[in-house]
Amino acid sequence: MELPTLLASYVGEPLTLYLFASDIAVGAVLLMDRKNVQTPIYYVNRTLSGLETRYSMLEKLVLALVYAARRLRRYFQGHPINVLTGYKLKNVLSKPELSGRLAKWAIELGEQAIEYKPKLANKGQVLADFVTEVPQHKEKECLIEQQPQMPPKQGKIWSLFTDGASSSEGSGAALRLVNLEGNEFTYAINLDFESTSNEAEYEAFLAGLRIAKKLGVKHLEARVDSMLIAGQINGNYEAKNGIMASYLSQAKDLIRQFSSFNIIHIKRSENKSADALSKLALTNFEYFTKDIRVEVLDHPSVSQNQVLVIQTGIESWMTPMNTYLSSGVIPAEKDEARKIKHKALNYQLNDGVLYRRLFLGPLLRCVDAEDENYLIREIHEGICGLHAGPRMTMAKLMNAG
Structure with a gap:
């Protein structure tokens, strides 16, 4: 049967x-x-x-x-x-x-x-x-049922609470290092440069990692109220912005220096102390009972001068079409010139980018071999990839334009 x-x-x-x-x-x-x-x-x-x-x-x-x-x-x-x-x-x-x-x-x-x-x-x-x-x-x-991988001696685990804030009056970051034995280290940072709230959050997180390393902490558990940082560290979110990618790369380099590390996203109400520290300019200091160390940073922890190297002058199948549509120059050979003129009816050039017209669909952006390889890999195995077959991958590429 x-x-x-x-x-x-x-x-x-x-x-x-x-x-x-x-x-x-x-x-x-x-x-x-x-x-x-x-x-x-x-x-x-x-x-x-x-x-x-x-x-x-x-x-x-x-x-x-x-x-x-x-x-x-x-x-x-x-x-x-x-x-x-x-x-x-x-x-x-x-x-x-x-x-x-x-x-x-x-x-x-x-x-x-x-x-x-x-x-x-x-x-x-x-x-x-x-x-x-x-x-x-x-x-x-x-x-262990999915518990964080921590050493058996709980007294050696340190908890890191961080928070950052940015407003028209300035930016600040703060952190608290606490362990189960009652030891606590409080630190505040005045960011003397323009930064967004996410950048201030990352500055606090990086400062906490650096200080924990200097104190000899081996096992660290970070508790942050920033879903962005927790998601990017755990691999659930992608760092698309160049500066965010730099922050994420530096954070992962510091995390690898610890014997064990875990990050947890907490509610803002569970992070009141670090939140108050990050707003030093507007906070009443009577709330704090311990000495507060304030540091002033005049530049970001990561370099913002990122240079993107673009190779120019590499010819592809699009080069004759771009030349003809932009300047009207055609190849010297008659057969090639006739082919270019005939194919040009189905293409158009917008802001230097070549597109192919469709009768019942959107304009399709033309890519060279290098971009084609990147797009196929991104659709197939990237952050949104489904590891689909060739037919489904091509369908997704076409639907994406």
């Missing part, structure tokens, strides 16, 4: 899903119980790349489940799915505030009829590769 016919006779019957995760790959196998025998239906796996390799093991297991739900959507929508796992994935997904990506995955999986059950004895030799969901040296990490 063919597989579609077999599945049609079992519509609505629950299916079983096993997950596995390693340092560089995740996967899942879908099975159906038929006369007390588990029959494999589908096997999916994918190789992790980029930041995905730095996910915790629990996050990798959830990623395997999300990937299986996307690839096997027809099975997930037509059958209840029993996920057999030795770890409490349900508890992790019920607390999506631990990570932004977990919140998105929990919403995506919420539309499916998924039930999490403990992993018992396997019924088939085909599951031999799935007896161990995660490597043995990573099992302890999964049993």
Whole structure:
């Protein structure tokens, strides 16, 4: 009996899903119980790349489940799915505030009829590769249930509170370094240069990292009320602005110098002390009981003089068309000149940029080979990429103009 016919006779019957995760790959196998025998239906796996390799093991297991739900959507929508796992994935997904990506995955999986059950004895030799969901040296990490990776001696962990403010009267930044033993270090910075609120927030964050390093702090937990900083450090947001990218790069360089680091986004109401410190010019100092050290910065922590090198004079297929539309010059060869004149009817030049006309669509910007390679990689594997096939990638490129 063919597989579609077999599945049609079992519509609505629950299916079983096993997950596995390693340092560089995740996967899942879908099975159906038929006369007390588990029959494999589908096997999916994918190789992790980029930041995905730095996910915790629990996050990798959830990623395997999300990937299986996307690839096997027809099975997930037509059958209840029993996920057999030795770890409490349900508890992790019920607390999506631990990570932004977990919140998105929990919403995506919420539309499916998924039930999490403990992993018992396997019924088939085909599951031999799935007896161990995660490597043995990573099992302890999964049993911690997504808690921040901190050293066992909690007294050595320092908490960093930072805040920055910018107004027409000036800009300021402040930080507080506190540990569980009661030690506290308070610091304020007067920014003697024009800056935005986000830049002031980053100045406070970078100053906190530098001071923590000078104090010999090894294990640091940052608590910031800036969703931008928390999102960019965790990889959920992209730094599109040049100055923001510089701040992010310098922050990551400092973070790598700590043995362990974690950043948490908190409400502004939980960061009142640092918020008051950042507004030194307008704050009543009677609120503070400790000595406050104030520093004056006359220039940003990162260089704002960014130079973008653009190569000019490189010829491409667009060069003859640009020359003809801008100055009317055509190639010396008659055949080439005739081709250019004929093709020019479907192109137009706006502000030095070449576009192709469509009868029932927007103008399409023409790109050379280098830009084409970048655009395809960005659509395929960039921050918004879905790792789609060539046909879907081209469709997205065309829709983007």
